[in-house]
Amino acid sequence: MIAAHLPALQVVVPLILAPICIIFRSATVGWVLMLAGSWSALAIALAILEQVTTGGTIVYALGDWAAPWGIEYRIDTLGAFVLVIVSAIAAVVSLYVKTSIEHEIPPVRRYLFHCMMLLCLSGLLGMTVTGDAFNLFVFLEISSLSTYVLISFGRDRRSLTAAYRYLIMGTVGATFYVIGVGMMYMMTGTLNMADLAAKVPEVADTRTIQAALAFLTVGLALKVAMFPLHLWLPNAYCYAPSAVTVFLAATATKVAIYAFIRVVFTVFGGVEVFEAFNVQGLLMVLAIAGMFAGSAVAIYQTNVKRLMAYSSVAQIGYMMLGISFGSVTGLAGGIIHLFNHAVTKGGIFMALGCIAYRLGSVNLDDMAGIGKKMPATMLAVVIGGLSLIGVPLTAGFISKWYLIRAALESDAWPIALLVLLSSLLAVIYVWRIVETAYFRQPSRVVEEMEPAPLSLLVPTYILIGAAVYFGIDATTTIDVAIAAAEGLLGAKP
Amino acid sequence: MSPEATLLLAMAAPLVGAIGIFVTGYEPNLRESVTMVTALITFALVATLFPVVASGAAPSVTLLEMFPGLSITFTLEPLGMIFAGIASFLWIITSIYSLGYMRGHHEQNQTRFYFFFAVAISAAIAIAFSGNMLTLFIFYEVLTISTYPLVTHAGTEAAKKGGRIYLGILITTSISFLLLGMIWTYVEVGTLDFKKGGLFTNGAGAGMLGILFGLYIYGIGKAALMPFHRWLPAAMVAPTPVSALLHAVAVVKAGVFSVLKVTLYIFGLETLRDSGVSDWLAYVAGATVIIASLVAMTKDNLKARLAYSTISQLSYVVLGGMVATSLGMMGGAMHIVMHAFGKITLFFCAGAIMVASHRTEVSQLKGLGRTMPVTFICFTIGTLSIIGLPPLGGLWSKWYLALGAADAGHLILVGVLMLSSLLNIAYLLVIPVRAFFSEPDPDVEAQFNDHHDDHHGDEHHDHAPATGAGAPVICPAHGIHEAPLPCLIAISITAAGSIALFFFAGPIFEFLKPIVTP
């Protein structure tokens, strides 16, 4: 019985638990509810993945209102995969959150924090399960609004301006998305994604649909933080509380990329988007520009969280590059990197949170000599850094392999070379951190520091361990990604 | 135990040992015993595999599938066995040597040193046993990363800078060239397995082959082919046992071993001969041989001189591979063994000199032979092997290399080999000659004796033979002792090995023959 309603439960469970946090006004209850919400979401997501891999795409009519007038939840392999990623990250973060917000959020406001995390989670999950274009906007805004609040919980007053800026840019992006949806509704008369996919090819030549695609992609690109629409990201990641940065870095942009893939390959799946609309070149250029700009700027940062934020911009460039190839290998590479980057960056930001917890700062200069005092934490940062570079036996290597393969298979060997060169930039900024942590003399503050508490280290190592595990035995992620890519690209009639 | 199990155990043993080292770090003697025992076990395991491979078998183990259709696979074959053999054998010797050196030099963080050493050896053996290019690449990178803490062991600014160059060059070459070449190969032929005769047997274009081959050879930065050789002298900032084993044996040999393996099993000697894509690289190798020797002559720092000598000698092996003839390949493979023993002896001696007399420059070594006779005799033996004179093993590898080059018609390269022998005499042989036959330079002696006087009050400065250092302890008013006993034992074993190899070259040749017979 429950099994039939899993798609709805996936969204509803965290959504209901959120206001209950407010009723109880207690930090502990809030945390328990967050644990319950995220772990049950994970359980549901795994069950859904199981259902999808054995039974094919799940189609669920919300409230039994039939599509295309009712809102429909539609989950295919890619969707199920993203659900698992988001809920798994949320589950691990909920283990991490209790200790990490001790120094960052005053006790009286913690229940609000947990409430917002649950709302954000349900928004992200909703974006992933929905099969209705406007419904996606609604969930997009739910997750975005709660994100703005979450960012503003940061200790530094700059978190407020970061949240504000993200609000302005994010709302512009979402509004662009709505305009795009409106234009598509005008031409096809439906909002259901599957229905749109059937109806768009007939009207694909009209300027309205072309404008719609433009608005949709720009709006989503803003949420994805694709270069050059990434300006909100560095400050937002940098000044938010550690747990929020982990959660955001590992999920928000990933779900936005998922939405992007949905629009381009499912809704517009009947049209050869890359050929008909001539966007492939533009997308590739912007992706590569993002790869280099992100890595290059990262090298000069003194705040390590900010450094990693710019690194995320570069990594998002990799994902978009994979998507822009339009081949199974390329798309699979982008999807694999979605997963690999989520666990890698999540782990790195968790480790940085450990450092922030003990040190109160994540400035590179303050971290001098920290390698001796916090060996486990720095080891996590090093392993995460190696995964960002793409060293074998880490998850990053798998993604790089597929991206380069896709480039060579498309006879685009200059792009392959560019991907490799940008990995070298990653070596530079990772090694800056390594050298500061291990080669410089520790300050007195660092000398007297204790290593990170277990309650923070264990979740960190869960994610970093995943980054290593899925770098060695990547068959699960690869199979899912290739199945998803084939499903998306084979969706053309 | 089945060969497959032995294979895996031989790679796992050093890792287990590493954990043991980490755990027993608090008690140095216990920790050192763990290292020794692990090294002995590892060599024993590797040794049992020799007869298996000699009989023609090629046991193979697939660990797990990393990508659909591509696994981490280990396969035994003669070239890999040779490399694993010398790596594991010389680990034992180096462990003995490290005991004397690290304690004599009062090095910090010794647990970290022994730990990463064991990990690096495990990676080297895994490279030796790789069954496909993916596996080789994985452990090649693991070797780079695990040797970084060893290179930067001192933790000083100089160590950091040296580490940057080391890592920078090795990672840049491996990511930009080797990885690209590897994936390109996979896209072209659909497999990365090492196959006799190569993967390109059904006629690939010479242009593509040429670029691909270049990517591989330059991608293997550990072979120190010019212009990507700078990491080797930069890595000399490491403690001498590191320089000795890793940069005279494991790391650089992993590099040239990979070059030979790629030449033999990815491209195949015939394909290379027919397309001629390796010719220009043979000349690059030849140029490296000469240029590195010339630079070595200008270096006063002993370790720097030996580093450039290593670069030169590595290009011997590369040259052997690039001329793409059977004898050239055999010569290159044998040179891996000969050079390993010869060079490690030289590095051990350099370290011994440093510990015993604090001298690092060649110009400071005049007359030292009289106070450190054992050290300098072994140094001479090592030098003669490098030069390639009988009765040292180095003669045979040079012989086959020259024959191989002549076979391919590259008479210029034969000349290069001869010329480099002369240059070796010029920059290497002068050292022991001056040590034995020249008078000590008074200014140098004064400089060091002042230093020596500073030490007179220290606890470690003891002249009494009761410490167990059996070699003659000469300390007149101020003097120098021989090296610590463990160091001397190690040096003597490797020097003796170089001599023994002269007589054992035959069996090695026979063992290696199957790699070039179709």
Place this chain on the structure above:
Amino acid sequence: MDPILHLSEDFPGLFNYWVVVVLMMIGFYIVIAHDNLVKKIVGLNVFQVAVFVFYISMAKIKGGTAPILDSSITVYSNPLPHVLILTAIVVGVATTALGLALVVRIQRAYGTIEEDEIAAQEDDA
């Protein structure tokens, strides 16, 4: 056909859409050009209103009445975009409320709501 002629002929019918474009640009301009944080939010609102007008214009059918079920009426305006706009208005209200709340906090923290003054304070930080 001459595009200008085309436009001027269709202008009366496309009037709504022209308004949409103008409002959108005004709103966007306010967001970008003004430094005052509250004004930016106002600009955002104008931008969103443009979208509302767009949807509603889309829904209007010539001669259609309000979508109330009655046997005598056959032509209705499309109710769906109205529903969508209600949702979007709610979202817009929530966003505005949140934005203004942030502005209040920023005022307390920085003492000003002018972006250039805040940037100056942040650079000194």
